Amino acid sequence: MDNDISAGSNVILPLDEGRYGSSQMRAIFSKSNRYRLWLTVEREVARVQGDLGLIPADAAAAIDAVGREDVDPAAIGAAETWTGHELAAFVHVLSTSAGIHGRWTHFGLTSSDVIDTGGALQLAQAAGLLREELHTLTDACRRLAMEYADLSMAGRTHGQYAEPVTLGGKFAVYLDALLRTSDRLAELSPRLLVGKVGGAVGAGAAFGDFGEELERRVLAGLGLGVARLNSQAIARDRIAEFVGWAALSAAVLENIATEIRNLQRDEIAELREPRTMRQVGSSAMPHKRNPVLCENVCSLSRLVRSLVHPALENVITWHERDLANSANERFVIPQACLLLEEMARKMTTVLAGLEVDTTAIARNLDRAATIWMSGTLLRLLVSSGLARPEAYQVVQQCLRSGHRGDQLVTELLAHSEVAAVVTVDELAALVDTDLGSGWYADRARAVADVPSSWSTEDL
Incomplete structure (x- = not known):
């Protein structure tokens, strides 16, 4: 061989x-x-x-x-x-x-002066690109939150129908998380982007009385911050915080991707990620349209999160310096940046070209109509004087029958305890009411109006 x-x-x-x-x-x-x-x-x-x-x-x-x-x-x-x-x-x-x-x-320098300070410059470049990608993704999510603020759809908890939400509200929640993701990067950047010019063990002995001024002027010239004090290497809690941010950011993106994957299921079919005309879903089944971009994001997210462990282990060092961090950082730092960037770019593609099937959304909302009224009916009966356990049992029993509209009103009033506290008109008005968007839609628009707290020129 x-x-x-x-x-x-x-x-x-x-x-x-x-x-x-x-x-x-x-x-x-x-x-x-x-x-x-x-x-x-x-x-x-x-x-x-x-x-x-x-x-x-x-x-x-x-x-x-x-x-x-x-x-x-x-x-x-x-x-x-x-x-x-x-x-x-x-x-x-x-x-x-x-x-x-x-x-x-x-x-007078030691290796870490050059390696760690050069590494900080490298991270500044990478963070700048990540900010740009997050900014583009945030804008795509913002557009969806605003465009669909009033589009009512079935809300779901535990994978089951709940009360209505709006599609714009759903994306406003994700938008808010993306804004926090960018805020976190802006907040940690001053802690991350610091350099070091201190010589062996960081004591600055080789530079005499000029040690502090040398470091200050060099780092100012490089556009980096000055740590209060370093040992021979820059403390790795700074890098661990960044990798932790990358992992948390990856989880935020995976959350969005997971929801789109679920809503693209054939039995729901409310959203679909974009695809090219000749894209292949399955080599064996030509009909398949798989949410491969979102699945890719979820897959990469698992890898990014796994990088937190070695980054945390690197915080520990023997005395003023050892090399236990060095080899794995050649993997951890580039992978965290490259994979998170890839995830952000893919999610931007998904959100920018997202297909919204309003017919399917209306159909599913209609199917859930007798279900999402449960909380409203419960509140009406309780506020009208019925004991909560009794009201809960009646509503649960009637809604499980699958009736709706006038049929639901008739079934509810067939219970003497309900007929004793509410009228047919009250129930009919309630059952026929479209919850619409209302407060939820207004909040979605308010979130969509929140500006990013940073610009790509910050770094």
């Missing part, structure tokens, strides 16, 4: 073959972009160190000039074969490129 497998011609993960995530998000987490951001950090540190007199000004200029060109990933890979340390290999290539000034590269 031939065991010679070429790594270059075999893709293991669907993320790597471009199946999930945009090209922009994949580019953010590419090796070339990671090195580019490391260069950005090294250049900014050298520039500020030159201004402060920590390294010669001509050395700072030389490092800046070299850093304007991307380093060669292949050269870094070659150096890593003997350094056994990716950042050290990167510094070797950079310092070699800087010639006689190369000895001043990475002066």
Whole structure:
């Protein structure tokens, strides 16, 4: 058996073959972009160190000039074969490129200064894309909440008919959750997007009296926040919070997708996700129209939620620094961002092209007509003087018979205890009343008017 497998011609993960995530998000987490951001950090540190007199000004200029060109990933890979340390290999290539000034590269820094600060820049880019996708999705949901605010439909609890809601109200509930999702990202971003320039163990000893000013000026130049204090690495509770946000956001999207899947069932058939004319639902059954986009969202959501565990484990470290977090973060962080972006894009496609079958909605509401009156009838009988247990039993018995309209009124009045407290006119007026949208629709429109509390320019 031939065991010679070429790594270059075999893709293991669907993320790597471009199946999930945009090209922009994949580019953010590419090796070339990671090195580019490391260069950005090294250049900014050298520039500020030159201004402060920590390294010669001509050395700072030389490092800046070299850093304007991307380093060669292949050269870094070659150096890593003997350094056994990716950042050290990167510094070797950079310092070699800087010639006689190369000895001043990475002066006083430790690996985490570059890796974690570059990682924060990477997360800022990714968070910016996620915000844009959430903004687009929120707008699509907002349109549905407004357009269908008054469209009454059967409400369901426990999978059973309940009282009417409106389709717009349903999407207003989801819209409100999406707004909270964006709010959470805006709130956690200042805690997430911080850098570090403190040298070994974070004590800043290599920079003397300039340590605090160096870090402040470098991070200001990079557009990142300054932590109150770091050890050798940036504390991983920051990243765990972000991954937790991604998991919670994924659950919010899965909730919407799950409802659409349920309402697309043949026996309900009120909503359908969009499809292309030639899209195949089943290789064996040409009639099938499966909610595959929503199912995909639900599937990916399970994976995103699973990333919370390693992210939480990474909060724990030995003393000032260990590497127990490093390897799994190469999976956790890109996957959280790429998969959540994919979910948001798919849900935007679903909501933007959602098919609403008003005929099916009306049919199902009509079928539920004798059922959703139960609470209203119960309240009428109780307020008219009938004991609650007795009223509950009568209403339950009559509605289970399946009668409606005049038949329902007749059946209710056949119970002497009901006839003693209400009139035929009161019951007829109540049974014939269309609950409509009313308060629920007004609230749906109010939610649809709530603006997002952030803009894509915040990051």
